[in-house]
Amino acid sequence: MTHPIHTNLVPVGRALLSVSDKSGLLDLARALAASGVELISTGGTAQTLRTAGLKVRDVAEVTGFPEMMDGRVKTLHPMVHGGLLALRDDDEHLLAMAAHGIEPIDLLVVNLYPFEATVARGGSYADCIENIDIGGPAMIRAAAKNHRFVNVVTDPQDYAALLAELAQNDGATSLAFRQKLALTAYARTAAYDAAVSTWMAGALNEPAPRRRAFAGKLAQTLRYGENPHQAAAFYLDGSNRPGVATAKQWQGKELSYNNINDTDAAFELVAEFDPAQGPACAVIKHANPCGVARGATLAEAYSRAYDCDRTSAFGGIVALNMPLDGATAEKIAEIFTEVVIAPGADADAMAIFAKKKNLRLLTTAGLPDPRAGGLTFRQVAGGFLVQDRDNGHISAADLKVVTKRAPTPAEIADLLFAWNVAKHVKSNAIVYVKDGATVGVGAGQMSRVDSTRIAARKSEDMAEALGLAKPLTFGAVVASDAFFPFADGLLAAAAAGATAIIQPGGSMRDDEVIAAADAAGLAMVFTGQRHFRH
Incomplete structure (x- = not known):
């Protein structure tokens, strides 16, 4: 029998913490413990908490089973999942909990094995497989499903918001807050599975798997899209390809949707020209080049690119294949330019651009490899098209x-x-x-x-x-x-x-x-x- 109860504010009495990324963990755990929250944890997380002097129960104590198989089996147990999934207003669920000694878990803090990072550093097939988390996603999905009663936190950047919510509500959280956490949690497991399936398709040389998933992490909410009536946001795909997604912005207002699109086009183009063979510059307007040139100096390369189509270059994007210097910055600053992107910038260039408050300067510490592989995709009505990146290259011998x-x-x-x-x-x-x-x-x-x-x-x-x-x-x-x-x-x-x-x-x-x-x-x-x- 189910009894309607007030489920907006739910107090947090027990928390299970199991994280690979331990940034912010101790501050969170100390704050929870100070509020009287019982801490349960696993393996390395539990050891970190104990070393810091915090009282913590091992999951093995809760389940009655030791961690086994190199940690592959530890949280996949009814004592854990029952505590996460039980409906606190359902008599049958409560009777089952009482009969089997299952205690409720009100807060789950989990971030997953670093699968994406393992792939990014070129881990072997075996290493990548070993870094596929099983228990973590299972717990996250269970807690997210039961968000009427359970909080699930999957990202350290949400720790401060959690503590603020608990402080505001005397150790409880609101339903609206738990719903937002659940949304973030499901997006995290979806992105994780997308990363695994994408990697596996590549590892098995499968160009067209039956299902294809793409995922991204929010970098920024944009003022609008291509036009002011369109909402937009910028997401990172985790590939760390040098460019606008990895760049540091030194000055100027926030990049717009069109700025990001055009800056990407400019930097990908200028990367075609190896800096070892001399300076190169590309000037882009509406994703098309209006001037591209090499020169004996970076300033000369810019001037020659600008002289291809000065009218179109006004309000354009400038991309350089070498760090920006003062002489080049002086020339660029002579006309209105939206964005300048380069592998770096010296102090003279930074000082010159500092006088141009609306000019955005981005530095990337590197160039994208024009011959690297990878996938690109675009949406069409009812689906999306996927293809290899155009990394075609022609030499004189060809x-x-x-x-x-x-x-x-x-x-x-x-x-x-x-x-x-x-x-x-x-x-x-x-x-x-x-x-x-x-x-x-x-x-x-x-x-x-x-x-x-x-x-x-x-x-x-x-x-x-x-x-x-x-x-x-x-x-x-x-x-x-x-x-x-x-x-x-x-x-x-x-x-x-x-x-x-x-x-x-x-x-x-x-x-x-x-x-x-x-x-x-x-x-x-x-x-x-x-x-x-x-």
Whole structure:
């Protein structure tokens, strides 16, 4: 028989603590003990509490069974789960507890074996398996299910809120508080299982498992999404890939949804250019590059990138492949820039940017590896698409010359530069490059010939702004992220003054396009690889 009782405020009399992450544990345990809460614990957690002088009962004493099998079996017992799951207003549950000597557990504090950290440090298959927690998730799910009566805390950052709630309610907690704890608990076990299944799919080389789960940990609630009427938040996936998710923000207001998206695009692009081969800069606007360049110095690389499309660069994102220095900071500070992201920044740069209160400066202490694997996903109505990260790479040795004229060594260098940039431009993508700098970018058009013409027109506009006699596309090379389906796009590039083309090849009309290149005196190479980005 069930009797309705007041379950809003429930006092905490007994707590079970079992944590791998012991940060904040002693302060929490001391506060609980001072409030008269009985402490139960396991293994290393119990030892930590005893060493600190706290009175604690072993779970083995509660269950009547010792921990066994290297700690694999310790909390999976009715004396534990009965104490967590029992409904305190149900006569049958209370009679069962009395009959079997089961005492209620009002608070469960558990954080799980460090499975994600084991994977992140490259642990062996056996190590990863051993760090899959079993008893912890079982207890968490039991306590969360019974949140009408039981509190479950899975994250040390919630310890302070728990103690504040207990202090406010004379050693009790409210139902609303326990509901929030339960929500966090179920999300934690879901994320944990997602991490395990994702790792196992990779370990078993299973590209399309029957079920796929992704999880993240809240980094920040955002002011809004792409538009002010959309709610948004930023989550971390635990991969620790250097970038906006791992960066330290030194100044400026909070990043917006669009800032984060564009900053990620900028940093992933600039990482294509190895700092060992010299400074590089990428300027991004609305997730597309409006200028990318190398230079003898970082300041020169920025100036050359900026000169590709000064109009679009206003209010953009600047990404650098080397630590920001004062000379480069001075140049960047001359126009309005939303975000600058770099592996680091020196004192001079920091002092210069400090005068620009609205400019966000992020440092990452590293660059993402453009050749690393991993998964990306995006939502569609009714599901989501999953694919490998585009880590495709082309070297000079991979190029197939298909025209009568082969490209010169200087053209090859620019062709490879243009190809790396085109990989990060929304398709259909056309990128003109000259002497290690973009001089025209055409992005996201429905036809390739339109992208070709738009890129050339932008170069014409910049030539006029810079006082040049002719656009920098004259003598430039061109990269196309996918094949030219017709010769018209190639002919438009030739009309803009291009001398060499890099493209995947593979069109039914390749012969027609090659013939057009030969007639125009162009050199053209095929990569056999495309870089669609939608």
